[in-house]
Amino acid sequence: MAGLFGSMSIALSGLAVSQQELETSSNNVANANTPGYSRETAVTEPGAPVVYGPLSIGTGVVLDKIESLRDPILEIQLNQETQQQSSLSTQQEQLQQIQTQFASSTSGIGADISNFFNSIQQLSPDPTNLALRQSVLTAAGNMATDFNNASNFLQTQATNLNLNVTEDVGEVNTLTSQIATVDQQISFLQNAKEDASTLVDQQTNLIRQLSGLIGVQVIQTEKGGIEVATANGTTLVAGGQSYALSTEANATGAEQVMAGSENITGSLSGGSLAGTIQIRDQEIPGLSSQLDQLAAGLSTALNAANAQGFDLNGKAGGNLFVPPPAGGVGAAAAMKVAITDPALIAASSDGTPGSNGNLANLAAVASDAVANGQTPIDSYSNLVFQVGSTTSNTSADLDASNQILQQLEDERGSVSGVSLDEEAANMVEYQTAYGASARVITTINAMLADAVNLGVEAAVQ
Amino acid sequence: MRVNPYPMPDLLAALNQTQLQAQEAALEIASGKSVNEPSDNPINAALLVENNDQATFNTGYLQNLTTINGQLSAADSTLSSVQNALQQAISLGIEGANGTLSASDQQAVVAQLQSIQSQIISLANTSYQGNYLFGGTVTSQPPYTASADPSGVTYNGNSDVNQVSIGNGYQIDINQPGSQLFSAPNNSVFLALNNLILALQSNSGVGAAVNALSAANSYLSVQRVFYGNAMSQVQSQTTYLNAAKLQIAQQQNTLAGVDLATAANNLSQADTDTQAALEAISKVGQNNLFDYLT
Numbered sequence: 001m002a003g004l005f006g007s008m009s010i011a012l013s014g015l016a017v018s019q020q021e022l023e024t025s026s027n028n029v030a031n032a033n034t035p036g037y038s039r040e041t042a043v044t045e046p047g048a049p050v051v052y053g054p055l056s057i058g059t060g061v062v063l064d065k066i067e068s069l070r071d072p073i074l075e076i077q078l079n080q081e082t083q084q085q086s087s088l089s090t091q092q093e094q095l096q097q098i099q100t101q102f103a104s105s106t107s108g109i110g111a112d113i114s115n116f117f118n119s120i121q122q123l124s125p126d127p128t129n130l131a132l133r134q135s136v137l138t139a140a141g142n143m144a145t146d147f148n149n150a151s152n153f154l155q156t157q158a159t160n161l162n163l164n165v166t167e168d169v170g171e172v173n174t175l176t177s178q179i180a181t182v183d184q185q186i187s188f189l190q191n192a193k194e195d196a197s198t199l200v201d202q203q204t205n206l207i208r209q210l211s212g213l214i215g216v217q218v219i220q221t222e223k224g225g226i227e228v229a230t231a232n233g234t235t236l237v238a239g240g241q242s243y244a245l246s247t248e249a250n251a252t253g254a255e256q257v258m259a260g261s262e263n264i265t266g267s268l269s270g271g272s273l274a275g276t277i278q279i280r281d282q283e284i285p286g287l288s289s290q291l292d293q294l295a296a297g298l299s300t301a302l303n304a305a306n307a308q309g310f311d312l313n314g315k316a317g318g319n320l321f322v323p324p325p326a327g328g329v330g331a332a333a334a335m336k337v338a339i340t341d342p343a344l345i346a347a348s349s350d351g352t353p354g355s356n357g358n359l360a361n362l363a364a365v366a367s368d369a370v371a372n373g374q375t376p377i378d379s380y381s382n383l384v385f386q387v388g389s390t391t392s393n394t395s396a397d398l399d400a401s402n403q404i405l406q407q408l409e410d411e412r413g414s415v416s417g418v419s420l421d422e423e424a425a426n427m428v429e430y431q432t433a434y435g436a437s438a439r440v441i442t443t444i445n446a447m448l449a450d451a452v453n454l455g456v457e458a459a460v461q
Numbered sequence: 462m463r464v465n466p467y468p469m470p471d472l473l474a475a476l477n478q479t480q481l482q483a484q485e486a487a488l489e490i491a492s493g494k495s496v497n498e499p500s501d502n503p504i505n506a507a508l509l510v511e512n513n514d515q516a517t518f519n520t521g522y523l524q525n526l527t528t529i530n531g532q533l534s535a536a537d538s539t540l541s542s543v544q545n546a547l548q549q550a551i552s553l554g555i556e557g558a559n560g561t562l563s564a565s566d567q568q569a570v571v572a573q574l575q576s577i578q579s580q581i582i583s584l585a586n587t588s589y590q591g592n593y594l595f596g597g598t599v600t601s602q603p604p605y606t607a608s609a610d611p612s613g614v615t616y617n618g619n620s621d622v623n624q625v626s627i628g629n630g631y632q633i634d635i636n637q638p639g640s641q642l643f644s645a646p647n648n649s650v651f652l653a654l655n656n657l658i659l660a661l662q663s664n665s666g667v668g669a670a671v672n673a674l675s676a677a678n679s680y681l682s683v684q685r686v687f688y689g690n691a692m693s694q695v696q697s698q699t700t701y702l703n704a705a706k707l708q709i710a711q712q713q714n715t716l717a718g719v720d721l722a723t724a725a726n727n728l729s730q731a732d733t734d735t736q737a738a739l740e741a742i743s744k745v746g747q748n749n750l751f752d753y754l755t
Contacts, residue, residue: 032466096500102506103498105510110510121525124625124626125635127623354592356624384499384510389500389503392503414462420749424750
C-alpha cells in the first residue's frame with residue numbers, strides 16, 4: 001500500500017508537472033512574436049502504476065516531453081515557395097529598372113529612329129540646305145547617344161549585379177556554417193535524448209533564410225541530422241559540416257558561383273542568387289544583343305545607302321556612322337556618327353548638289369529589314385514588347401508566389417503559431433490543477449495530523 | 462481547424478495591395494496615361510512606339526507639303542508670268558508681221574521684244590529660298606545665261622528631277638527642268654523668241670516666227686499643267702494627312718489614354734479599401750483572454 005506519504009508524492013508530481021506546464025505556456029507567450037518559433041506543449045502521461053495483486057495503483061503524473069508543434073511538410077513547402085518568391089522578387093525589381101529605359105514612346109531610341117528618318121524626309125525638298133543637313137546629323141547623333149546610353153545602362157546594371165552575387169554567396173556561406181553548427185548541437189542533444197526543439201526552430205529559421213538566397217533541398221538523415229544541397233546536388237551542409245561556395249570572375253568579369261573548382265552558376269535555381277543570375281546572364285545579354293543587332297543593322301544599312309550617293313561637294317558618299325564591330329557585338333555601345341560636316345551627307349544621286357535622289361535610298365532604310373528580319377522601328381517596338389511582357393509576367397508570377405507563400409504562412413501559423421487566448425486558457429487550467437494538487441497536500445497534511453496526534457486538530461510542525 | 466493567430470501579415474499585404482492600387486490610379490490620373498511603363502500593357506507599349514513613328518512622319522510629311530507647295534506655286538506663278546510675257550511678244554510679233562510699221566516703229570518693237578526676252582531669262586532664273594527653280598537638280602546657279610547661241614541663251618542646268626515623299630510610299634516630282642520648259646528641243650521658247658527678233662530685224666519670215674513662238678507657248682502651257690497637278694496632289698494629300706493626324710492622335714489615346722472617370726473611381730475605391738484595411742488592422746488583436754483574467 002502506498003499510504004499517506006504515497007498520496008503526498010502523487011500530489012507533489014501534480015504540482016511539479018503543473019509548474020512545468022505553466023513554464024511551457026510562459027515560454028510560448030514570451031515567444032509569441034519570435035519569427036520561426038513553433039509553439040510547444042507539455043506532453044504528460046500517468047506515472048507507472050504500482051501493482052499489488054489485482055490492484056493497479058497510480059503514482060501521479062510525469063512530464064513525458066515538451067513537444068514543438070510543427071508540420072515538416074509545410075516547412076518544406078515554405079522553403080520551396082520562399083526560393084521561388086525570392087528569385088521572382090529579385091528579377092522583378094531588376095526588370096522594373098530595366099524597363100524605365102524603354103518606357104517612353106516619345107523619347108529614347110524609338111523616337112530617335114523616327115526623328116532621324118523624318119529628318120531625312122525633311123531634307124528632301126531642299127537638299128542643299130545646311131540647316132536641314134545639320135538636323136539630320138543632330139538626329140543621327142541623338143540616335144547614337146541613346147543607343148550608347150541604353151547599352152551602357154544595361155552593362156552597368158550587369159556589373160552591379162556581380163556585387164549582389166558575391167554578397168549573396170557570402171551570406172549563403174554564413175548561413176550554411178550556422179546551420180552546420182546548430183546541426184551538431186541538435187545531434188548532440190538528440191543522442192543524449194534531450195529536447196532540441198528550440199534549436200530545430202532556429203535551424204528551420206536559418207534554412208528559411210538560406211532559401212531566400214539559393215535554391216536548396218533539405219534531407220533528414222537517419223542519424224537525426226540534416227543534409228543541405230543545392231538543386232543540382234552540390235552539398236552545402238552534411239554531417240554537421242558546411243561547405244562554402246566561392247565566387248570567381250570569368251573572362252568577361254561576370255562573377256561565377258563556384259563549389260570548389262566546379263562552376264555551378266548555370267545550374268542554380270531559386271533564391272535571389274538564381275534571380276540575379278537569370279537577369280545578369282539571360283535577360284540583360286538578350287536585350288543588349290538585340291540593341292547591338294539593331295545598332296549594327298542601322299549603321300551598316302545607312303552607310304551603304306550613303307555610299308550610293310554624292311555629297312554636297314560632288315564626291316561619292318562615305319560612312320555616316322563608324323562601321324560597327326564585326327559580328328555586331330558591342331555595336332550599340334560603340335555607335336557613333338562618323339562625320340561632323342553636314343555637307344558630307346550624300347543626298348545627291350547625280351553628283352549635282354541640288355539632287356535629292358539618294359535621300360530616297362537613305363529613307364528606304366526605315367522600311368528595310370535591318371535587324372532580325374524587321375524594320376528598325378518594328379525591331380525596337382518588338383524589344384519594348386519583350387521588356388514589358390517579361391516584366392509583367394514576372395510581376396504576375398511574383399503576385400501568385402506571394403499569395404501562395406502567404407497562404408502557407410497562414411497554415412504554418414495555424415499549426416505552429418502561439419495563440420494568446422489558448423495560452424491564457426491553458427494557464428487557467430494549469431493554475432487550477434496546481435491549486436487542486438496543493439489542496440490535496442493540505443488535506444493529506446491534515447490527515448497526517450489526525451493520524452499522528454490521535455484526533456487532536458493540530459498541524460504537524 | 463485552428464485559426465492562424467497571426468493575422469497581421471495578411472492584413473498588411475492587403476493594405477499594401479490597396480495602397481498600390483491607389484498609387485497606380487493616381488499616377489494614371491496625374492500623367493493622363495494608362496501605359497506609363499511597358500509592363501502596364503506590353504502590346505500597347507509596343508504599338509505606341511509605332512504610333513509615335515507614324516505621328517512623327519505625319520508631321521514631317523505635312524511640313525514637306527508646306528515647303529513644296531510654296532516652291533510649286535512660286536514656279537507656277539513664274540510660268541504664268543512667262544506666258545503673259547510670251548503672249549505680249551506674240552501680239553508684238555503679229556503687229557510686226559503686218560508690214561505696215563515704220564522703220565522706227567519696227568525698231569521699237571524689236572527693243573520691246575528684247576526687253577521681253579531678258580524678262581523671260583530673268584523669270585527662268587527665278588529662285589525660291591535660294592534654290593533656282595528651273596535648272597533641274599542644278600539649283601545653285603542661274604539656269605540661263607544670255608549667249609551667242611541661236612536661242613540667245615545657254616542652259617546651265619540638267620534634265621534631272623527631284624522627288625519628295627509626301628506619304629508612306631507616296632513620292633511626287635517637285636520640279637520640271639528648264640530644258641523641258643523653256644528650251645525643249647522642238648519647242649524652245651527662247652529659240653522661237655530669238656528667231657522672231659531676228660526675223661523682225663531682217664524683216665523676213667516674221668509670220669512663220671510668230672507661229673513658231675505661239676506653238677512654243679502652247680507647249681509651255683501643256684508643261685505647266687505639271688505644276689497644277691502637283692499642287693492639287695499636295696492639296697489633297699494635306700487634307701488626307703490632317704485627317705490621318707487626328708486618327709493617329711485618336712489611336713494614341715485608345716492605346717494609352719486614361720478613362721478619367723474609371724481612374725477616379727478606382728482611386729476612390731482604393732482609398733475606401735485602404736481606410737477599411739486600416740480600420741481592420743487597428744481593431745485586430747486588441748483583446749485576448751488575458752485581458753479578462755483577474
